[in-house]
Amino acid sequence: MSDLSPYLGSLKGKRILGINPPVHDFAFFDLWAKPLGLLYILGMLRDRGNDVDLLDCIHEAASVDRKFGRQNPYRTEIAKPSPYADIPRRYWHFGLNSDEFIFKMKEKVRPDLILITSAMTYWYPGTFWCIRMIKRLLPDVPIILGGIYPVLCPEHSPLSGADLVQTVPMPLPASRPAVDLYGKIAYGVSLTSTGCPRRCSYCASSILWPEFCTRRPEDILCEIADQVCLGALDIAFYDDALLFGKETRFLPLCGEIGERFPGIRFHTPNGLHVKEIDRICARALFQAGFQTIRLSLEGDDPVNRKAGNMKTTAAEYSEAVFNLVEAGFPLEKIETYILAGLPGQTAGEVEENINFVRSLGARPKLALYSPIPGTRLFREVASRHPQVALEPLLQNNTVYAPYISGEMTGDELQQLKDLARQH
Template sequence: MKNAVVLGVNPPVYDFTFYDLWAKPAGLLFLLDYLRRRGNTVMLTDCVFEGRTGALSFGRDSIKRREIPKPPPFSAIPRRYYRFGLDEEEFIKTLSPLPSPDYILVTSMMTYWYEGVFSSIKTLRQVFPGAKIVLGGIYARLCPEHAAMSGADMIQTEPLDLDFCQPAFDLYRGLRYGVLITSFGCPFSCEYCASSALEPVFRKRPTVLVRSDAESQLASGGVRDLAFYDDALLIDREKGLYPLLSQLKPQDIRFHTPNGLHVREIDEECAAVLKKSGFKTIRLSFESSDAEMQHRSSDKVSAEEYRASLEALKGAGFTESSLETYVLAGVPGQTTESVELSIRFVKDLGGVPRIAEYSPVPGTISFEAAAALLPGLVDEPLLCNKTVFSPYLSRIMTHG
């Protein structure tokens, strides 16, 4: 494709809750950069970002929400349901001044957010009837048959080789944080995670490219915070992360890790580097103190390794309140006692437990177990919603 006009769209989110944890459509931004390098004109409409209503800490934003009727699968759920981001009228108003695109690339994230995708495609058809619409992203990759009902002309299901591109963050105006990706994929294969399905080969990006990403985002003048999107940021850190941080060291940057760091990789040296380099938000990927759950998490961390990493981080100067630890809840076969013990274990060591509610992900081992309990999961991605699957729909948590 050359000399085409391409519009990238990040749809609004339909859900019970949504928080801006440095959430940006990185894959779409990489693709737009790729197309621009090949002589195409690219544009971006991010319905979530354009729906921001106020500034939060570390560059994040509060996002406008409007209550909407719950879809039938959620009719009995005693929670309010919202559209986060631009409403339809605002979306149309944002699109109307744009030149008519030849292609529209719609991204998708959570499988259970597809309502926002479908709604956006319908609106885009009305505003730009002559454009070819391509749907890609996580939902499209994991649920291609369901995505075929979206109204898009094409569903992008194959991984794209974008390793040497850079995310087109310059398409934003008023952005206060940036995103860095030093690697794609993950060397582990946890039974509840789709990382290895989406990126079958774990690979590192050249440090010079990641540094360029950081410098271009910081050059905007309004960005001080950078969030790492890696699933395995600390793997081979001596060859990747450490050189990157040393090159960016002179600048006043605050780093964040919304994806959990692999606890096993954090020793005293690593903790000291993170502290000295300006890391402010540390999320630790612990999951559970239960040996069986640890095995289902690829045995990537033990209770003793978690204890040692926490001591190293506190010894480096991190406060207890900054060390949040993900504890999984709701995985098929997991008991409430297991979750309670894990929470208590984290708190007793001075960590801050953050419950990571299980969401069934198509293509994973645990999805098959979840679908055996709730067969509707196979055909209806909405039932995978983390807010409702375990607490309301599956009644999967057991005592014992």
């Protein structure tokens, strides 16, 4: 296990380039995805007297044509890696291609150090591609690999070719994120807290953020103001537990952002804890300008109850939807994640959940289960499918649920997706 935080914290007077690598996958959708952790680290390094720069391979090769400022990254079809040979789907490189990457790198001042971030474990081929490209262009510049993938896969990530790998979770630096490195932006991102006090058996939140920590409201407000100045009309909160302890932090913050940022639209791409959405909270969300509300229904699934996730009940969910509608949210803006493909779960149980959400007029959004290393449920998956622990590509939800788990057939999952889409 390696922790490079003290080394990064000691750097001064260096030229440091942060890179968000391309993504290799069957599909990729921009859910207000910015490399926020990397931006915080670049902010901290700049505060300590370093020159920092950024190359976001997704943002640099994308058009802003999706709703609420989201982007459509350009893609090129590429050969599937061998573990995917039998998957009957096309595989893509999203973001800057080789020529564009070389061109952009040549425009940059030669750095003393490169930081590469990474997200999903099964996106490692895009990260490795990026490291190989840099090693060809700048063989003497050291590369540090960080982000989610090496923390979840500390034994696999040294294969990346990076010189150093950050394999332990890094606390969020207190500095402002260096979002200005983008120049103009269509949307911004923020965090009011890191981690989650709950410990759901399939979720990586407590591995990535061992403690639930909250941030100072004034820091959050400054961060939003900075991004609004850069042109952002939409701000997404990345919190895992946005509403936890809401009386002392989120509700007062809502009042402030509603007053200080009229016309700015706010979004919650991660599922909100349904239990927390009482009438006051629903009204505060509406008045502050929240547009996209995503809820989670996992706790209502008997399989999840078995797995220890009593996050919500049908009655609490119905009440939350009622409160949101009463506050002014149209039903079609209330989306609800429903996990499918969990160990032991049947198609009938998922169908029941979809029908329940639809019966209230809200929108179900099917999310396929992705086994995440280090979680309690992963141990069960790995004991049944040991290859999933050895090859992160098999942790891809597009692949695991329909082709490996054996819980539901591809046809059943497709029918569930179709059912969830009917509205």
